[in-house]
Amino acid sequence: MQGTVGELGEFGLIRELTSRLPRTAAVELGPGDDAAVVSAPDGRVVASTDVLLEGRHFRRDWSTAYDVGRKSAAQNLADIAAMGATPTALLLGLVAPAELPATWVLELMDGIRDECQVAGAAVVGGDVVRGDTITVAITALGDLQGRAPVTRSGARPGDVVAVTGWLGWSAAGFTVLSRGFRSPRAFVEAHRRPEPPYHAGPAAAQLGATSMIDVSDGLVADLGHVAEASAVHIDLRAADFDVPAQMADIGQAVGVDPLTWVLSGGEDHALVATFPPDTHLPSRWRIVGEVTRPAGLSRTGTVTVDGAPWDRAGGWDHFGA
């Protein structure tokens, strides 16, 4: 595929993009009409939207178009899994500069398509418009298969807090890239292409999870949302987290406590959930803390680590400094 987005034109680009998309059983009507039709056998549909901007959420010199596609899709599909739902479909709104090589957009779509495939979903529609900043707006849909959605508000005192997936890997990779390095490869790759544990979402719902969230802003920050919505206190035990030796090595090399990455690093899209204390959790879930009653009205919604506030680079406000 030669040429730029502008040379290919809107309709040419859309034709190329849609020709790369396989359909799944859930797709009743794919791209090319006014709207897509997606199976929603549960009688409800789970839906989430995220917007990613070049320069803010990804850099073309750090990530390939394919990786940006994988990551953009992963971020949305993980939100569906975090409700205990199975992703079914994804829609893409894309802003692309006219001078952008068409191959960049097609590789982006390949990445989105492949991440969808990992999660069991299909790209069913989208929109492409010309603009100055590459902008990827994704909406993911999912099906609850008869289960109740697992929200942020159901955590109860006495529940255990458990995580599955990767924690801190993306943040460690980001630190490495920020300092001009391209290795260790595993962490750089984790930053470029997160691997959310999609299947663990519906599985957690079946196991009786009382609340769940995907870790996009950092574990402590995201658990803060759970604590607030559930009106509970959450205490994490630092010693119960797995800090891989290689991550500790990077931490030492760059002067960062790797626990900061694990507890405050976002974008790995791990899942964290609360379960009744007697739940028999499969080994891929790691218990890292517990839910307690807030000590007073003022402490509602707080998260502590080993009983103390955690204030190292927590959370991520897209309009903050």
Place this chain on the structure above:
Amino acid sequence: MQGTVGELGEFGLIRELTSRLPRTAAVELGPGDDAAVVSAPDGRVVASTDVLLEGRHFRRDWSTAYDVGRKSAAQNLADIAAMGATPTALLLGLVAPAELPATWVLELMDGIRDECQVAGAAVVGGDVVRGDTITVAITALGDLQGRAPVTRSGARPGDVVAVTGWLGWSAAGFTVLSRGFRSPRAFVEAHRRPEPPYHAGPAAAQLGATSMIDVSDGLVADLGHVAEASAVHIDLRAADFDVPAQMADIGQAVGVDPLTWVLSGGEDHALVATFPPDTHLPSRWRIVGEVTRPAGLSRTGTVTVDGAPWDRAGGWDHFGA
């Protein structure tokens, strides 16, 4: 509400935005969690995405934030109606500069909310990020209530072509605004805030429409998509269109044949559908042409007006000149 988007911050802004949103019966879980849950009683969900950019799709000096909200939502909700579905929900991805007054965003949301209300839908979720260009990425969802979707590909030779809604009003208003005028008000208003005939979409499906599309790029251009997808020829009769006297006056004043606005003007989001010739159409549908067999392979997918090609300013390619 004082201050800018940057001063309010992402979470503050989202809190303000969601506090303005009523829920409908279709909303099982609204904004504030990883994803929303929307009722899909049909067992299928209809979904469509559009992206609008400041400077390209709207201008802040021509339209209020409220009108941009109305129009952005209308554009998407009309896509749902054009499938014969009833809109149920909408998700908003918003890029906003930090220095943008927060009131602009809140009024945008008021417009989106009110347009959703007209269509019977509710805003169920979204994302807000900081960026240079105001970008509104909307995904609309809808329910087919047991009907088959009305696609672009079902038109058959012998069908009549019928339209409902406004045609050419937005384009006439755009011409007026482009020349520095603010009146006639009805056309300027039509450009700022289209009024898609949402209810006519499901009604057309019930009447047995064989194909349908919403007029976003211009009637001839959009019928071209129908003709191509259905492998038919479509001939429109110019005399059967309603050109209001006031539109004719504007045309004379600015030296434009108003039929150009009616046949090539987009953004009114009228609905155009094909029906079997014996269909008893309610009066709000106007028959303006017919579907015929293509004369030869080369004529598949063509649209003519009174038997001749229509080449005046047709269509709209977002990457074109």
